[in-house]
Amino acid sequence: GAGVSQSPSNKVTEKGKDVELRCxxxxxxxxxxxxxxxxxxxxxxxxYFQGNSAPDKSGLPSDxxxxxxxxxxxxxxxxxxxxxxxxxxxxxxxxxxRLNTGELFFGEGSRLTVL
Amino acid sequence: AQTVTQSQPxxxxxxxxxxxxSCTYDTSESDYYLFWYKQPPSRxxxxxxxxxxxxxxxxTENRFSVNFQKAAKSFSLKISDxxxxxxxxxxxxxYRQGGSEKLVFGKGTKLTVNP
Numbered sequence: 710g711a712g713v714s715q716s717p718s719n720k721v722t723e724k725g726k727d728v729e730l731r732c733x734x735x736x737x738x739x740x741x742x743x744x745x746x747x748x749x750x751x752x753x754x755x756x757y758f759q760g761n762s763a764p765d766k767s768g769l770p771s772d773x774x775x776x777x778x779x780x781x782x783x784x785x786x787x788x789x790x791x792x793x794x795x796x797x798x799x800x801x802x803x804x805x806x807r808l809n810t811g812e813l814f815f816g817e818g819s820r821l822t823v824l
Numbered sequence: 825a826q827t828v829t830q831s832q833p834x835x836x837x838x839x840x841x842x843x844x845x846s847c848t849y850d851t852s853e854s855d856y857y858l859f860w861y862k863q864p865p866s867r868x869x870x871x872x873x874x875x876x877x878x879x880x881x882x883x884t885e886n887r888f889s890v891n892f893q894k895a896a897k898s899f900s901l902k903i904s905d906x907x908x909x910x911x912x913x914x915x916x917x918x919y920r921q922g923g924s925e926k927l928v929f930g931k932g933t934k935l936t937v938n939p
Contacts, residue, residue, distance in 0.1 A: 712868075740925065742926065742927075744929075749833075749931065750931060751830075751915065751929050751930055751931035751932050752915065752927075752929040754926050754927075754928070757924075757925055757926055759925070764925070765924055765925065765926065767924075798867060800867075800869070802869075812859075812871045812874070813869075813871075813927060815868055815869040815870070816868065817866060817867045817868045818867045818868075820867075
């Protein structure tokens with residue numbers, strides 16, 4: 710497809726399990742972002758990739774969170790030993806190069822529910 | 825650090841009428857961009873309008889326009905002739921040129937359009 714694709718769309722897991730969320734950005738977009746959207750909290754920045762490197766990981770909430778990007782394309786966000794407070798919608802976005810125009814292209818998100 | 829504040833968690837408007845959503849921001853930089861993003865129930869965020877801080881003229885996009893008050897650090901969105909399809913969450917965001925490559929978002933305003 711032409712847009713940013715995220716999977717799974719919805720994920721329900723038990724506390725303590727690991728989860729992987731996948732993002733497939735728009736072809737040719739070198740910048741990729743992960744945001745977390747919790748109820749009533751807006752969008753919280755998690756991590757930014759430029760190509761395969763992550764210049765800014767400052768938003769990752771704890772060492773249970775990690776992300777990687779391979780081939781300058783697909784990215785995976787991994788949450789280990791999930792907690793109930795990890796329940797949120799995880800949004801991925803991409804942009805062509807640098808954010809000089811400010812337009813991010815978003816996927817539909819992955820809704821994570823931790824029981 | 826950049827901060828973006830949206831003081832209206834919810835707003836409502838009658839179809840065909842005009843509504844204004846408020847946003848204030850805080851940045852010490854002179855070169856920055858401001859944005860309004862829309863998030864419908866499908867969760868996919870889309871860019872509504874963008875304003876470059878160095879431009880004095882307020883941005884407009886069809887029924888959407890902004891009131892950019894640089895000295896007051898205010899950036900409101902006006903939606904004219906509201907339509908049912910305008911119902912969504914609206915997020916104000918800022919980007920600082922030359923700084924961290926990320927958008928900083930407010931907590932959002934939920935807009936309801938009544939028929």
